[in-house]
Amino acid sequence: MKIQNQQKNRGIVVECQKGFVFICELGPNHSEEIIDILESEIWLAPTKSNFQKPKPFHNISVGDYVEFTPSSGTDSTGLDLPTAKILSVDSRKNALVKPTKRSPKDFAVNFENLLILEDLSNLNRGFLCRYLCLAELQGVNCVVVGNKVDIEAKGDDSLSYLESVGIMCLRLSATTKSGDFEKLTELTTSGVHVLVGRSGVGKSSLLNALGPKLIQATDELRSNNFGRHVTSYASMHKINSGGWMVDSPGIQVLTLKGYEREELRWGFREFEGFAQGCKFRNCLHISEHKCGIKQAVSEGQLPEWRYKSYVSLIGECEG
Numbered sequence: 524m525k526i527q528n529q530q531k532n533r534g535i536v537v538e539c540q541k542g543f544v545f546i547c548e549l550g551p552n553h554s555e556e557i558i559d560i561l562e563s564e565i566w567l568a569p570t571k572s573n574f575q576k577p578k579p580f581h582n583i584s585v586g587d588y589v590e591f592t593p594s595s596g597t598d599s600t601g602l603d604l605p606t607a608k609i610l611s612v613d614s615r616k617n618a619l620v621k622p623t624k625r626s627p628k629d630f631a632v633n634f635e636n637l638l639i640l641e642d643l644s645n646l647n648r649g650f651l652c653r654y655l656c657l658a659e660l661q662g663v664n665c666v667v668v669g670n671k672v673d674i675e676a677k678g679d680d681s682l683s684y685l686e687s688v689g690i691m692c693l694r695l696s697a698t699t700k701s702g703d704f705e706k707l708t709e710l711t712t713s714g715v716h717v718l719v720g721r722s723g724v725g726k727s728s729l730l731n732a733l734g735p736k737l738i739q740a741t742d743e744l745r746s747n748n749f750g751r752h753v754t755s756y757a758s759m760h761k762i763n764s765g766g767w768m769v770d771s772p773g774i775q776v777l778t779l780k781g782y783e784r785e786e787l788r789w790g791f792r793e794f795e796g797f798a799q800g801c802k803f804r805n806c807l808h809i810s811e812h813k814c815g816i817k818q819a820v821s822e823g824q825l826p827e828w829r830y831k832s833y834v835s836l837i838g839e840c841e842g
C-alpha cells in the first residue's frame with residue numbers, strides 16, 4: 524500500500540560522523556540569516572539513504588538543509604535520539620571541498636565566511652597561503668584572523684600585505700578577548716562561519732571565547748568518546764553573538780593535490796596583474812623566461828614569501 528501524507532520535517536545538519544549525521548529540526552522563525560532550531564529536536568540519520576541530492580555533491584555535510592521523515596531505525600549511539608531518514612538535500616549556496624583527486628569531500632556548506640586562524644607570534648605563511656589559495660579556488664569568502672596579538676605581532680607585516688591585495692584581516696587575542704575581538708563578534712552575528720587553522724593557533728580557545736552553546740546530544744556524544752575512532756568530522760556550534768561556528772578538526776592538514784598545477788595561479792589573486800608581463804599565456808611562473816611574476820619578485824613588488832608559497836604548492840600538484 525502506498526503511504527500517503529508521509530510526515531516531512533526540515534532540518535539542518537550540525538554534525539557528521541562516520542555513517543550518520545545529527546540533524547537539528549528547524550523552528551518556525553527560520554530564515555536565511557537566522558538559523559532557528561528547536562533545541563529539543565535532534566534527530567539521527569544514516570548518511571546512506573537514497574535521498575535526492577543537489578549537484579555538485581560528494582557527501583552530506585555540516586550546514587546542509589535537509590528534508591527528513593521519522594524512521595523506525597535504532598540509535599546506535601546510546602543517546603536515545605529519534606531516528607530519521609533523509610528524503611532530500613537542498614541545493615547549496617557554497618561548499619568547502621577537501622580537494623583530493625580520488626575522493627573529494629564536502630566539508631562544510633552554506634556558510635558566510637571561511638575564518639583562517641593563524642598565530643601572529645609565530646606566523647606560518649605557508650599554511651596561510653595554502654588556506655587562502657583553497658578559498659580563492661573555491662570562490663568562498665574568507666577572513667584571516669591573526670590570533671595571540673597579546674604576545675607579539677611579528678606576523679603583522681604579512682597581514683598588512685594581504686590587506687593591500689584586498690583580503691580582510693583581523694588581529695586579536697582569543698584568551699584576552701582584545702584587539703579586533705569585537706569585530707569578529709560583529710562579523711558572526713548571523714549565518715554560519717567555518718574556522719580552520721593548523722594545530723596550536725588557538726581554534727579551541729577562540730571557540731570558547733565566542734561562547735559556544737553546544738547542542739546537548741552531540742556534546743554528550745563527544746564526552747562519551749563515541750567518535751574517538753573518527754578522525755575527520757565537523758560540527759556546528761551556536762555562538763553568543765548569534766551566528767554559528769563550524770569547528771573542523773579534519774581539515775587541519777590540507778593538501779591541494781586534487782588541483783592541476785595550471786589552476787593554482789588563480790589561488791593567488793594578485794598574480795593576475797603581474798602576469799601581464801609573462802611571455803607565455805600559460806606561464807606557470809616557475810622556470811619560464813620572461814615571467815612577470817618572477818620579475819615582480821625581483822623588483823620587490825611581490826613578496827618573496829608569497830611566491831615561495833606558490834612554488835611549494837605547485838610542487839604538490841599533479842602536472
Ligand SMILES: Nc1nc2c(ncn2[C@@H]2O[C@H](COP(=O)(O)OP(=O)(O)O)[C@@H](O)[C@H]2O)c(=O)[nH]1
Pocket residue numbers: 670671672673674695696697698699720721722723724725726727728729
Ligand atoms: N597568549 C595567548 N595564547 C593563546 C591565545 N589563544 C590561544 N593561546 C594558547 O595557545 C595554545 C593552543 O591553543 P588551542 O586553543 O588549544 O589551539 P588549537 O590547537 O588551534 O585548538 C594554548 O596554550 C592556548 O592557551 C591568545 O590569544 N593569546
Ligand SMILES: [Mg+2]
Pocket residue numbers: 726727728
Ligand atoms: Mg583545538
Ligand SMILES: [Zn+2]
Pocket residue numbers: 798801802806807808809811813814815816817
Ligand atoms: Zn610567469
